[in-house]
Amino acid sequence: MRLNDKVAVISGGARGMGAAEAKLFASEGCNVIIGDILEEESLETASEIRKNGGKCTFLKLDVRKEKDWENLVSYAIEEYGKIDILVNNAGLTTDGHVETLSLDEWNRIMDVNVTGVFLGCKHVLPSMSSAKRGSIINISSQLGFVGAGSSNPAYQASKGAVRILTKNIAVRYASYNVRCNSVHPGPVDTPMTETARSDKEFLARLIDKIPMGRIGRPKEVAWAVLYLASDESSYVTGIELLVDGGWVAQ
Ligand SMILES: NC(=O)c1ccc[n+]([C@@H]2O[C@H](COP(=O)([O-])OP(=O)(O)OC[C@H]3O[C@@H](n4cnc5c(N)ncnc54)[C@H](O)[C@@H]3O)[C@@H](O)[C@H]2O)c1
Known part of the structure; x- marks a missing residue:
């Protein structure tokens, strides 16, 4: 199994791509800890994993709160003695353009998408660097690469910030054998995109921009994350792995 006896923390693992990653990791022998604000959905995901023979626990985590990260890391170290993998x-996301976006809304997106990633890395890195082993995967977006007029500017800026924060950590911690990479999904079939996907005209315009002619499935992103989490990527750090059906290639 590709993650046998490893310990992974997945923020936002209640649903969508995070849940797909949790299920895939558990099926590869990993002890998964889901951290999320959605209690009911997280418990359902964790119980489904356990029913299928996997190992998964849920801890309440608001990624914006430093205390929550401290509690989660303490729990993982007490329970398993290590954290091998962190998936931020x-x-x-939200709607709006630069001129219509309120400062509160800008800050709300930045707090979760950037500060949440920073705090996760900050609190997991001490145990990873002292163990001289670890893999951090930060989920950015293809919208962290290229502009899209229909996308929210705070979302795009936040995903660009995650892309370069990842490289700072990759370079700083390479000598500790701690790797840090970013994954950049294109549009994926998750609850986040449900409203957009229900607008048939918008969906048709979106699909028209994707060379592969379809949106992605959560598991297709999870497979990419699994590669970066596993020892198969032991010499890979600081990369940007696009999983976008060719969007950024054109
Ligand atoms: N779906 C897409 O098309 C797409 C494309 C590119 C990138 N992404 C990125 O992929 C990641 C997963 O997105 P998804 O599509 O699965 O979304 P989703 O909305 O289905 O799931 C996001 C999860 O994050 C959790 N979350 C939100 N705020 C939180 C907080 N403060 N603390 C802890 N957990 C919190 C939610 O409760 C939810 O479980 C996100 O970072 C998203 O920006 C999504």
Whole structure:
């Protein structure tokens, strides 16, 4: 199994891509800890994993709160003695353009999508660097690469910030054998995109921009994250792995 006896923390693992990663990791022998604000959905995901023979626990985590990260890391170290993998997956988006976006809304997106990633890395890195082993995967977006007029500017800026924060950590911690990479999904079939996907005209315009002619499935992103989490990527750090059906290639 590709993650046998490893310990992974997945933020935003209640649903969507985070849940797909949690399920895939558990099926590869990993002890998964889901951290999320959605208690009911997280418990359902964790119980489904356990029913299928996997190992998964849920801890309440608001990625914006330093105390929550401290509690989660303490729990993982007490329970398993280590954290091998951190997937900073929690994120959210909103509507609006530069001129219509309120400062509060800008800050709300930045707090989860950037500060949440920073705090996750900050609190997991001490145990990873002292163990001289670890893999951090930060979920950015293809919208952290290229502009899209229909996308929210705070979301795009936040995903660009995650892309370069990842490289700072990759370079700083390479000598500790701690790797840090970013994954950049294109549009994926998750609750986040449900409203957009229900607008048939918008969906048709979106699909028209994707060379592969379809949106992605959560598991297709999870497979990419699994590669970066596993020892198969032991010499890979600081990369940007696009999983976008060719969006950024054109
Ligand atoms: N769906 C897409 O098309 C797409 C494309 C590119 C990138 N992404 C990114 O992928 C990641 C996962 O997105 P998804 O589509 O699965 O979204 P989703 O909305 O289905 O799931 C996001 C999860 O993050 C959790 N979350 C939100 N705020 C949180 C907080 N403060 N603390 C802890 N957890 C919190 C939610 O409760 C939810 O479980 C996000 O970072 C998103 O920006 C999504």
